[in-house]
Amino acid sequence: GGISGMFSRLISGLMSYPGVDVYVLERKDARSNLFRHIADIPEDRILPMRSLPLICERYLNPAYIKGMPKDEPYIFHSSYYRYCNDSKARNITTLHDFVYEAAKLRSPLATYVHSRQKREAVLRSVGVACVSNATKKDLRRFIPEYDADKAVVIPNAPLCDYREAGTEGKNMQNILWVGDRAYHKNFKPLVKALSGTAWRLVLCSSTLSSQERAFINDYLLPGQWEHHIKVDDRTLSSLYKTSRCLVYPSIYEGFGIPVVEAQAHGLPVIIGRCKATEEAGGGAALVLPDYTPETIRAYIASLDSHRLYTDLFRRGKENASRFRWADIVEAYVRLYQRALS
Numbered sequence: 001g002g003i004s005g006m007f008s009r010l011i012s013g014l015m016s017y018p019g020v021d022v023y024v025l026e027r028k029d030a031r032s033n034l035f036r037h038i039a040d041i042p043e044d045r046i047l048p049m050r051s052l053p054l055i056c057e058r059y060l061n062p063a064y065i066k067g068m069p070k071d072e073p074y075i076f077h078s079s080y081y082r083y084c085n086d087s088k089a090r091n092i093t094t095l096h097d098f099v100y101e102a103a104k105l106r107s108p109l110a111t112y113v114h115s116r117q118k119r120e121a122v123l124r125s126v127g128v129a130c131v132s133n134a135t136k137k138d139l140r141r142f143i144p145e146y147d148a149d150k151a152v153v154i155p156n157a158p159l160c161d162y163r164e165a166g167t168e169g170k171n172m173q174n175i176l177w178v179g180d181r182a183y184h185k186n187f188k189p190l191v192k193a194l195s196g197t198a199w200r201l202v203l204c205s206s207t208l209s210s211q212e213r214a215f216i217n218d219y220l221l222p223g224q225w226e227h228h229i230k231v232d233d234r235t236l237s238s239l240y241k242t243s244r245c246l247v248y249p250s251i252y253e254g255f256g257i258p259v260v261e262a263q264a265h266g267l268p269v270i271i272g273r274c275k276a277t278e279e280a281g282g283g284a285a286l287v288l289p290d291y292t293p294e295t296i297r298a299y300i301a302s303l304d305s306h307r308l309y310t311d312l313f314r315r316g317k318e319n320a321s322r323f324r325w326a327d328i329v330e331a332y333v334r335l336y337q338r339a340l341s
Helices: 002-015 030-034 099-103 108-123 133-142 187-194 212-218 233-242 257-264 275-281 293-304 308-320 325-340
Strands: 074-077 089-095 126-128 176-177 202-207 226-229 245-248 269-271
Touching: 002 257, 002 325, 074 325, 089 108, 089 133, 089 325, 099 108, 099 133, 126 133, 126 325, 133 275, 133 325, 176 187, 176 233, 176 257, 187 212, 187 293, 202 233, 226 233, 233 257, 245 257, 245 293, 257 269, 257 275, 257 308, 269 275, 269 293, 293 308
Parallel strands: 074 089, 089 126, 176 202, 176 245, 202 226, 245 269
Antiparallel strands: none
């Protein structure tokens, strides 16, 4: 997912940053991650981890890091809300979102466990980075005991390397969906919006359940939809370049990487009324006033206007150019330096 992609880009950038000495705590099964190839980590920079099941490992905070210097401070930056108890460690936490708390995505017990882990990580950190101003605002709401004014905003950037894409022509019938299908994403209203139209759903997501397949087939005709699982950069880039639009009607996100990825390719984006995706979209995306199939259908149809389409193409590219991994790596290095001082 986006967190794996973000940390792969960060690690890759830090590996080549002058004066930064990087070591990585990595599980053996991490090599199968879709984004692992981005971070070319030398074997002598990979520190061993315990071979515990992930469901246990993700909640265990190390007392010290074997292989790290014992006589000077070092940065411990967890990808997902862990902290190091070593007195020499200076903990850094990246806040990706508050979807558990805001969208009630999981059971009360799962939400409690996740929220407590996140709160502990934040309160034990000397540096906190939020991926958007919307997430920083949520920090004030959900962890009020932390002084949110101390947190910095370091956004994400496109993960898909669109520069390697070809120059395929447009297929104005293809409506692109990128990401998972949790209820707050509003996937079902989009499927209903495409029913009875000539548009086709192009779905880039995880494996569909039998119930999800049945739902889609209830509304869309055979051949009216296609599904890509774990797409590589080249395939996804081609879909961004050739589709009519990306529809991303989520009601809650921490950032919304597909929004800026699509814009970087010149693809118009339709988003929901979500503070983070509106922020990421930079005013260059169409914002749905509601999530009814009728409204979604009308907004997709509005892209028949050549003037609107070309305007979104131009302004979207301008907006996406604000998000560069080189700038993000630089911002994290500054955060590390402040933490060590």
